[in-house]
Amino acid sequence: MVAMGARPLARSEVEVLVREVLRQRMAGRINPPPAREARVAAARGGQNAPNPLVVNVSARHVHVTPADLEALFGGGATLTKHRDLYQAGEFASEQLVTLVGPRQRIIPNVRILGPTRGYSQVELSYTDGVYLGIDLPLRVSGNHDGTPGITVLGPRGALTLDRGVIRAKRHVHMSQDDLSHFGVRDGDEMKLRIHGPCGVTFDGVVVRHHPRVILEVHIDTDEGNACDIESATNIELIK
């Protein structure tokens, strides 16, 4: 694991970073992986299920506190909606940031998901981690003990998070009706079976209960590409 320093960057340090990034980019040495928007990948109703089974691929993204948003986008900044996500009230914002890894490699145009949260968090794939040189811990959202940090650049400022960079553990959001239907409890692990030409069964899909969510599985881009989720012929969530 490679952790960044915890203190905020000085203006001179940001200038050095940006100059280095530009220099490397000019030299063709800055080659982050492609970004991809999350999208509804497949939806199938289970037997007598209260809700359709939807699997969404989460592209790399960032969550921010109101204070961190202001540090990046200036005083009084708020998140504005780019498009709605599947869960009511959740949205991809218009606000984009640049991530600077420990090897000074950057990934630009990383979207902030709204609304703001009580913690800032950066969710990356292992492909991103290899590129940036960060050994990503596998975590449920919000569990930041021992996680690495990263530098985030916004149009009005830079921010060094001292922790909160993770690969999100595969998970499924469930309402009480969904818990009852599948016979599981919050924190249980299930299997997600993707049938198709690149068939895969994912173990360890964590059940995350919230009274106001809709049934939705989240996997990341590595997982979505490994099983070619777009070509799936059927999908099952198995206890």
Place this chain on the structure above:
Amino acid sequence: MVAMGARPLARSEVEVLVREVLRQRMAGRINPPPAREARVAAARGGQNAPNPLVVNVSARHVHVTPADLEALFGGGATLTKHRDLYQAGEFASEQLVTLVGPRQRIIPNVRILGPTRGYSQVELSYTDGVYLGIDLPLRVSGNHDGTPGITVLGPRGALTLDRGVIRAKRHVHMSQDDLSHFGVRDGDEMKLRIHGPCGVTFDGVVVRHHPRVILEVHIDTDEGNACDIESATNIELIK
């Protein structure tokens, strides 16, 4: 699927391509995904198995005919060894090429694997395909019917392949002893179970028999990252 033209590029067209690539690179719009060398990811002996079970992650790579090698590296060019691969006689060469996709996006530093073959072939992950804008067909090596092409740049010339760009279907190389041990035949499909924090079971692992190979599973970088193969605690190959 986005196919490239079949005819060779004229010098003036190559110049236009390279100028465009350089222009985009200067503007910071050329951002291919990270390259990664294939590596032995895990090895476990099965029960009474004649050979250890080895899973290797294949990073994107190219195979070439002797004629295509000369088109890229000049008359009389040969492949020189960078390092040995797991199968005897196979090697990662020192020769690197640049791939130019249909959207003029490029992936530089793609390694040619040797020795030369009777066909040229480009093996990419879906992450690469998304980046380049190529809808990759899932194929066993050498099956090029209906596959897209791509432009390949070498230090001494450019080459437009009219086909041969694939995502390699997961496969396992087996000797006769391995076939007997697992009770399978060439062309059968097996399951590869990866135990660990990102546990995954891959369906459709094609058995490929050759009298002189060692038991070896090949998956690509998307698959290797989806299951975090480096963190695997056990691996099973199941009929």
